[in-house]
Amino acid sequence: MMDCALKFENVSKTFNAGKSNEIRAIANVSIAIPVGATIGIVGPNRAGKSTFLKLALGLLKPDQGSVYRLDSQAANRSTLKQTGAVLELPFFPSHLSPRHILSILGSLSGISQEQLPNLISTALNKVGLEDRAKQSVGEFSRGMTQRLLIAQAILASPSLLVLDEPFEGLDFDALHKVRNLLADYRNQGKTIVIVSHDLTEIENLCSHIALFNNGKVLRYDSTDLWRGVSNQPFLEQAIMRACLQLNPSGFTL
Amino acid sequence: MTSAQLIQIIKSLTGESLRQAFASWLFPLLLIYCGLIITLAGTIRFTNIPLASDYESAERAPLEEAKRLGTEELKKTGVPLIQGEIQILFGSIKIPWVKFRENAVNYFETLLVFFTSDAAGIIFTLIWTAGFIPEFLQGFWWNMLRIRPISLTLLLITKTIAIFLVVLTYATILISGTWVALGFATGVWEGNFLWAIPILLLQFVCFFPVSIFLGTWTRSTTVAIFGSIAFWFICWLVNHARMNLFLSDASNSTSDLSSWFIHFSYWILPKPIDFSIFLSDLMGTMKEFPPPQSWSNAYELGKVIPKLSIVSSLISSAVVFWIACIELNNPSKE
Numbered sequence: 001m002m003d004c005a006l007k008f009e010n011v012s013k014t015f016n017a018g019k020s021n022e023i024r025a026i027a028n029v030s031i032a033i034p035v036g037a038t039i040g041i042v043g044p045n046r047a048g049k050s051t052f053l054k055l056a057l058g059l060l061k062p063d064q065g066s067v068y069r070l071d072s073q074a075a076n077r078s079t080l081k082q083t084g085a086v087l088e089l090p091f092f093p094s095h096l097s098p099r100h101i102l103s104i105l106g107s108l109s110g111i112s113q114e115q116l117p118n119l120i121s122t123a124l125n126k127v128g129l130e131d132r133a134k135q136s137v138g139e140f141s142r143g144m145t146q147r148l149l150i151a152q153a154i155l156a157s158p159s160l161l162v163l164d165e166p167f168e169g170l171d172f173d174a175l176h177k178v179r180n181l182l183a184d185y186r187n188q189g190k191t192i193v194i195v196s197h198d199l200t201e202i203e204n205l206c207s208h209i210a211l212f213n214n215g216k217v218l219r220y221d222s223t224d225l226w227r228g229v230s231n232q233p234f235l236e237q238a239i240m241r242a243c244l245q246l247n248p249s250g251f252t253l
Numbered sequence: 254m255t256s257a258q259l260i261q262i263i264k265s266l267t268g269e270s271l272r273q274a275f276a277s278w279l280f281p282l283l284l285i286y287c288g289l290i291i292t293l294a295g296t297i298r299f300t301n302i303p304l305a306s307d308y309e310s311a312e313r314a315p316l317e318e319a320k321r322l323g324t325e326e327l328k329k330t331g332v333p334l335i336q337g338e339i340q341i342l343f344g345s346i347k348i349p350w351v352k353f354r355e356n357a358v359n360y361f362e363t364l365l366v367f368f369t370s371d372a373a374g375i376i377f378t379l380i381w382t383a384g385f386i387p388e389f390l391q392g393f394w395w396n397m398l399r400i401r402p403i404s405l406t407l408l409l410i411t412k413t414i415a416i417f418l419v420v421l422t423y424a425t426i427l428i429s430g431t432w433v434a435l436g437f438a439t440g441v442w443e444g445n446f447l448w449a450i451p452i453l454l455l456q457f458v459c460f461f462p463v464s465i466f467l468g469t470w471t472r473s474t475t476v477a478i479f480g481s482i483a484f485w486f487i488c489w490l491v492n493h494a495r496m497n498l499f500l501s502d503a504s505n506s507t508s509d510l511s512s513w514f515i516h517f518s519y520w521i522l523p524k525p526i527d528f529s530i531f532l533s534d535l536m537g538t539m540k541e542f543p544p545p546q547s548w549s550n551a552y553e554l555g556k557v558i559p560k561l562s563i564v565s566s567l568i569s570s571a572v573v574f575w576i577a578c579i580e581l582n583n584p585s586k587e
Binding site: 078080094096105152 | 254257258261262264265266268269272273275276388391392393394396397398399400401402403404408584
């Protein structure tokens with residue numbers, strides 16, 4: 001029985017080590033994300049949030065420590081079959097259409113030829129791109145590209161979703177669709193890890209919230225503990241308080 | 254991974270590579286290039302050039318001998334005197350021709366092969382495809398591919414096979430198009446010309462891994478273009494230098510060390526001139542339109558061994574491809 005969808009054990013990652021522009025993106029992070037949880041990862045720019053996700057996906061290798069994904073070392077690529085991801089700064093090859101992109105990514109994910117057309121239609125339908133399936137993505141707006149990005153993440157119905165700024169650039173309609181889609185995933189007991197600056201979405205969607213700053217986890221608790229007795233939007237104030245306790249000299253979101 | 258899944262991946266990446274090829278800034282140039290070659294072949298016209306197959310003997314009367322015999326005497330021999338003309342590009346270029354029509358077709362095949370599957374053909378194909386791997390490995394899209402449950406090596410292999418299939422499609426269209434145009438224009442259908450298709454693909458298989466390696470190492474299309482062309486020239490020079498070693502007066506002018514170095518380099522590198530010679534031989538144009546003396550001399554001496562040459566060229570390309578795979582899996586490329 002799998003306990004953790006993601007587990008970091010004393011993980012560190014430094015870029016440009018030994019150079020003048022050295023950046024310690026992740027510093028001795030240990031965190032366990034249980035199966036079925038919906039985790040919001042918040043923090044200021046350059047807190048290490050995106051690096052955390054890239055380490056989780058095996059796109060980066062840690063300098064120190066171990067990363068486990070679905071009970072296997074993150075370097076084990078077979079667990080990527082049950083993982084869907086949204087990465088930041090999407091830029092798909094402009095000569096391809098959404099259908100081609102999903103066909104390529106679906107094939108690489110091991111989806112069979114028989115299942116693929118239906119799954120592609122379903123995924124495009126869920127994000128509202130069904131009528132743009134054959135259009136070149138070179139003609140897509142930022143919001144449409146983001147929809148496509150989410151469609152490819154959910155294509156194979158993965159048990160773990162790792163999302164970097166999934167709400168970025170979405171219009172009201174798309175935001176509504178994605179919000180419902182993620183709520184469905186959460187209700188199906190799948191694990192979702194979301195990095196976002198949209199604190200309202202994180203408050204409403206997540207069962208747990210982790211606050212990152214300077215490559216470290218400052219606080220990782222259930223959303224109920226973060227909320228306390230508040231009936232109002234709470235996260236921004238709670239983050240301020242958490243940071244000031246640890247860094248009284250000041251902290252700006 | 255099952256074979257069905259593998260075929261499915263190759264199929265989808267072939268579609269992706271075809272679209273990448275169409276979207277390339279070089280594609281319009283490629284169309285113009287193909288159009289020019291096919292037009293060149295299709296506008297060839299022969300005047301007063303008979304078919305050898307219409308005569309019992311494929312001999313023709315040399316001009317001097319014909320003059321000596323006179324027209325009446327010549328008719329009695331049954332050997333034709335050919336004083337024809339070839340017109341190219343709607344008559345804008347005229348070439349006097351004294352051989353049979355089949356020879357003229359062979360002549361043009363030798364010429365067209367240079368542009369389709371020999372030196373110019375392979376260089377053009379390398380330039381056109383050089384951006385495929387660097388573009389494939391660019392930031393976001395490459396990360397999207399890397400988070401799939403497939404090894405990076407297998408990903409590169411399938412993408413490479415997809416590019417080979419794209420080049421095979423291109424070679425088939427260009428060369429068979431040229432062949433059809435030449436056939437309709439001249440009435441001579443030389444099937445051996447179609448050997449240019451597998452030879453172009455074979456040459457591409459041998460030279461493209463250098464482009465792959467440079468693409469994975471630098472992620473730069475420019476480096477891949479210039480690097481792969483420079484590599485082709487180096488291989489051509491080594492191949493040519495080795496051919497020259499077999500000329501009778503070469504042994505005096507070449508030291509043992511440099512001779513050894515040339516032979517060694519020849520065996521570890523792909524061999525573009527050998528491919529040219531095989532193609533001439535396969536097309537049957539070797540005797541009529543022989544390559545430079547040093548090349549035909551080496552071939553006649555048995556110093557160019559087709560099977561060994563192809564196998565060693567493929568081994569060297571496999572080694573370069575293997576190095577590219579190592580480079581792709583290099584953690585510092587994150």
